[in-house]
Amino acid sequence: MAGYDAEVIVVGGGPAGSVAAAALAERGRRVLLLDKARFPRHKACSEYVNAAGARLLADLGLERDLDALGAHRMEAMLIHAPGGRRFLADFAAAEPSGTALGLSRLRLDALLLERARAVGAEVREGAHVREALTEDGRVQGVEVTIAGVRETLRAPLVIGADGRHGVVARSLGLECALRWPRRTGLVAHYRGVSGLDRWGEMHVGAGCYAGLAPLEEGLVNVAFVTGSAAVANRAEPLEAFFERGLAGLPEVARKLAGAERVGRIRGVGPMAHRARRVAGDGFLLVGDAASFLDPFTGDGVYEAMRGALLAAPIADAALRVGDVSAERLASYRDVRRCAFWAKRRVAWLVQGFISTPALMDYAADRLDERGGARETLSGVLGGLRPAREALSPVFLARLLRP
Template identity: 65%
Template sequence: MPERAPASFPREREAEVIVVGGGPAGSTVATTLAEAGHRVLLLDKAAFPRHKACSEYINPAAAQLLGQLGLGDDILRAGAHRMAAMLVHAPDGRRFVADFARAEPGQAAFGLSRYRLDHLLLERAKAAGVTVRERAHVRQVVREGGRVVGVAATINGDREWLRSSLVIGADGHNSVVSRELGLDTTVRWPRKTGLVAHYRGVTGLVRSGEMHVASGLYAGLAPLEDGLTNVAVVAGGHAVTARSGSIEAFFTESLRAIPAVARKLDGAERVGGIRGAGAMARRARRTAGAGYLLIGDAASFLDPFTGDGIYEALRAAQLAAPVASVALRAGDTSAVALDPYRIARRRAFTAKRHVCWIVQGFIHAPPLMNYVTARLSRREELALTLSGVLGNFYPASQALSPRFLARLLRP
């Protein structure tokens, strides 16, 4: 990354804020800043609508945030499938119901393809006054005197240098902004690969989605719009790279190996290809610094099992926007001025992250997963607490209290 902008780097700002990436995080922060009166340019390398490797499960708290953005009716019109509960199956076949509606009336998760969801969010950003440039691939972050002052992007085949007071990296799992700033860290565990596809004709999913934990992998089923179902397999990265056959064979054999999933897929047909993402867990060393913020997956992501990704992307955008707005109005986008975002993230996400690590421990140890699932299936009050925590509408601290953990684990 150049420490100095090239001589040709414009002196005039293209926008107050450049947002790199138009997924849920980028579109949402761009919308919120534009509505606060800021001049925002959003760059995305894709042309929308576009698919994204994702299980396409919108957890209850994410659904609420979409409602706050004024998109509640739009996602229903787009065909979002309402899920009052998530059924979590242990390797021995026992199951626990994360019943959101029973934990708190009115709570529900939704299934909607990212093809539709992300397009709605990007259109919302345009309507709020954001300048959106698609097929705009950011290649470099430009720094001057130790602070970020803009980006270089390939747009329609031409290299463009763009200056701004603030760059927000919302460019997902392989964030170029994080990489260019030297903020990527190596997450050694878990190292998993996620594979997803759409199916038509999956039976038995009406008011819930399903997770099935098996030895070395798990599968997810989420009903979507138009009778489609998102089918996902998440396995150790090594198991995927060391497979003997094709990805397609690995995917279908993994699903066949879980009898309850195989039964639901019997007679169903796959629509379109298999999409995937490897080494999914990531974390940036810092999420705020002189002239930049990182949000969504560009900042961190652990694993799709708990369905937190879209929620965290929307929530991080909601936390970043007011900090950015105050800094821009004050004409001070220094590391100190932007630091409140880092603190707000810690408050918002740390406890849930600990819950997610505990869940990772369970799904990696089949006997423990069997044991905990059996306990949850017999103790409704524990199951309801965990439902609210997994859905992010109860504080995560409730599932970390010694009392809760003792009642969950006590033989």
């Protein structure tokens, strides 16, 4: 360890970085976590943690903290199709005690970061990483600016958990935007939204969708997602664009009548991207830094945390034997593929449905009538049942037959 500042530098203290840092610190590794922000901080997100994510947070021992923070438990998601049809994706029916969570990222991310600190990771906030440091053909640390001073921090392993367009992937030339979907997400908090006690809602329109997720203390997260070109080329201020978009979805407009926006609108786009590789000589990528498709299926936070838990034992074993080569770390790519491939395919299928209003109407109608298919899809969307169940020809026939 001579000449190193830590055994692992984790760049980014979102869900992926905090969970990775904690899992490695718990294994006895010397971990340095760097984030450019100071926590608590807001993050543009619909702030819905799917049922698998809620279960993972409970496994991390955080259930009581989440309750103390007022996390809102959601038994289901009511999904509205463009033509007015709708169906209830009922997680509790798919698996007893299956509930999703609504909690602001202000609270959730600070909780996860504090947990990482508590189990021994050294956390530096306000530490802006400028690039990955590459020497002798492998990553050996980062260049970072802390309090206006640029410094080099060294470690044999760097974990890029710095989100979409993260600097670690970018400086290694691994960033790759997807040509489709090219959507931008706009989110804001509201107070006074009615009728959202037991579930959240998704509303699909033509070329757009909106999400409503109840959070702590009576707040509701309202998201509007539409084509990035429409957002970039708008002829009106962002607030007017956001409100006009929501007003175009009649059920959403009804729910928001009398509600009041709290705080500003946050936006991100285009959202879909991936890194060409998630592991290489001296580095791993976790969470959005590795890939992100679209928020509709609500997998982002869960996959960020799960990916971190997949990375940690591989990183730990590599550090123990003093070999952090691409070959040694390659199994991370394989375990990720195994964990996420089926849900990724489901997410792509869902993209096809939400981009084709007639197909979405057709499917919503069938799902409303067909309990078996609805239960399977609810379990899969919540991450409570294997995603491959929603890819089976039997399921697809049950869903799509007239």
